[in-house]
Amino acid sequence: MSSAYLQCIEDACRRKQDTKKDGHACAYCGGLLEVKYEFEAFDPENMRRAWHQRRLSGEPIDRSGVWRFRELIPFTGPGDRIISLSEGSTPLVGTRRTGWWAGPVHLTIKHQGNNPTGSFKDLGMTACITRADSRGIRRVACASTGNTSSSMAAYAARAGMKALLFVPYRQISAAKLAQALDFGALVVEVGDTFDEAFRLLREIACELDLYLVNSVNPFRIEGQKTIVAEMLEQRAWQPPDYIVVPGGNLGNVSAIGKGLRELKEFGFIEKVPQLVVVQAAGASPFHQMLAGGLSELTPVDKPDTEATAIRIGHPANWKKAQRVLEWSGGFTESVSDTEIFEAKAMLAEDGVGCEPASAATVAGVRKLVRAGRIPWHADIVCVLTGNQLKDTEYVMRHRSDDQESCQRLLRVEPNLEALRKALAPVVGKSRQSTVDSRQ
Ligand SMILES: *Cc1c(COP(=O)(O)O)cnc(C)c1O
Numbered sequence: 001m002s003s004a005y006l007q008c009i010e011d012a013c014r015r016k017q018d019t020k021k022d023g024h025a026c027a028y029c030g031g032l033l034e035v036k037y038e039f040e041a042f043d044p045e046n047m048r049r050a051w052h053q054r055r056l057s058g059e060p061i062d063r064s065g066v067w068r069f070r071e072l073i074p075f076t077g078p079g080d081r082i083i084s085l086s087e088g089s090t091p092l093v094g095t096r097r098t099g100w101w102a103g104p105v106h107l108t109i110k111h112q113g114n115n116p117t118g119s120f121k122d123l124g125m126t127a128c129i130t131r132a133d134s135r136g137i138r139r140v141a142c143a144s145t146g147n148t149s150s151s152m153a154a155y156a157a158r159a160g161m162k163a164l165l166f167v168p169y170r171q172i173s174a175a176k177l178a179q180a181l182d183f184g185a186l187v188v189e190v191g192d193t194f195d196e197a198f199r200l201l202r203e204i205a206c207e208l209d210l211y212l213v214n215s216v217n218p219f220r221i222e223g224q225k226t227i228v229a230e231m232l233e234q235r236a237w238q239p240p241d242y243i244v245v246p247g248g249n250l251g252n253v254s255a256i257g258k259g260l261r262e263l264k265e266f267g268f269i270e271k272v273p274q275l276v277v278v279q280a281a282g283a284s285p286f287h288q289m290l291a292g293g294l295s296e297l298t299p300v301d302k303p304d305t306e307a308t309a310i311r312i313g314h315p316a317n318w319k320k321a322q323r324v325l326e327w328s329g330g331f332t333e334s335v336s337d338t339e340i341f342e343a344k345a346m347l348a349e350d351g352v353g354c355e356p357a358s359a360a361t362v363a364g365v366r367k368l369v370r371a372g373r374i375p376w377h378a379d380i381v382c383v384l385t386g387n388q389l390k391d392t393e394y395v396m397r398h399r400s401d402d403q404e405s406c407q408r409l410l411r412v413e414p415n416l417e418a419l420r421k422a423l424a425p426v427v428g429k430s431r432q433s434t435v436d437s438r439q
């Protein structure tokens with residue numbers, strides 16, 4: 001049997017919850033919940049070897065980058081189905097120009113866009129839907145800026161559950177909406193912001209007997225925390241100096257913090273990387289709180305940024321995020337949409353695509369290095385949270401109009417004369433000279 005239980009994170013409360021039901025808030029004080037375990041003693045050396053070995057296995061549970069590390073998330077019982085789509089196992093890639101541009105720093109990218117539905121949300125969703133399935137739940141719901149919904153829809157379909165999705169009216173990218181529809185979710189457009197849709201869902205969830213899979217669901221955090229084990233394994237268990245993530249609802253940074261904390265407690269690592277959260281300037285309540293030295297978060301009423309995945313004014317997980325930042329000695333930054341665009345363009349020059357929210361990390365590093373808060377040559381991992389194809393409207397808006405630096409899309413009459421004329425300034429060489437230069 002599993003030893004997992006839910007506990008309130010509020011210091012004044014810390015109460016253990018009824019293990020028969022999974023709430024998404026403390027039954028006594030309404031605080032956030034986290035999953036706790038009575039872990040058995042680990043031998044890190046043996047464990048690392050076992051995890052490594054599983055990479056050679058063909059078993060679905062071993063091929064998943066989440067369940068390969070199942071000893072870190074022992075909340076399943078022996079008879080439980082694991083609902084997996086082979087999530088995780090995402091690449092850690094070096095950068096060439098981007099590290100120079102943003103620093104100079106030693107910059108690597110953990111690309112979570114290479115997940116089954118194209119974002120890191122899949123790591124949390126496999127855990128959370130597996131849990132829901134083991135509890136006999138047949139109807140799941142979330143409010144979303146897009147990626148949570150794509151992911152929920154896929155995993156719910158896999159588990160044979162009904163999926164209900166609340167999204168703000170006309171605020172999520174077409175690709176994300178299409179994914180949810182394609183996986184058969186019922187989509188409800190409601191409210192003008194994510195925060196409004198989320199508030200309404202929370203209010204009605206209990207009444208309609210909907211199981212919430214937003215990142216306030218503590219099992220999401222469990223799945224998402226395994227990214228740390230995977231990343232460290234890819235780095236031969238040498239922690240970087242900094243791990244940088246974009247901040248929306250702040251579930252991701254909370255998960256990474258929890259993962260690091262547990263791995264340190266078990267003796268897998270000594271050094272703790274500093275966690276850095278980067279928010280879009282128009283949706284940066286968490287950054288404003290910490291930068292202002294405040295102890296309470298003031299929500300932003302009208303969050304505004306083109307990076308829709310982090311367009312959130314009232315992040316649900318801010319208390320968890322605050323703790324892990326404090327524990328790791330981390331900090332926050334905010335960046336403008338222009339800075340996000342520049343960072344995304346720079347990554348593209350390295351052949352790395354991502355969605356705008358993800359590029360906020362690199363923009364943040366550049367700003368922090370310039371401000372002297374991150375030293376030159378620091379060893380940094382930026383977590384790119386979502387796939388390039390998640391928001392193609394953004395790219396078309398910025399890359400296909402005739403801003404001089406971005407003139408990459410030419411419309412040409414269909415004849416050779418017109419083609420020669422249009423391409424001469426770009427190609428610059430005739431066929432003859434190309435042949436010459438090869439000799
Ligand atoms: C969800 C999401 C974020 C924000 O993550 P939080 O856990 O809500 O802070 C950032 N980028 C992308 C692409 C996302 O899908």
Ligand SMILES: [Zn+2]
Binds near residue numbers: 008009014028030
């Ligand atoms: Zn409580």
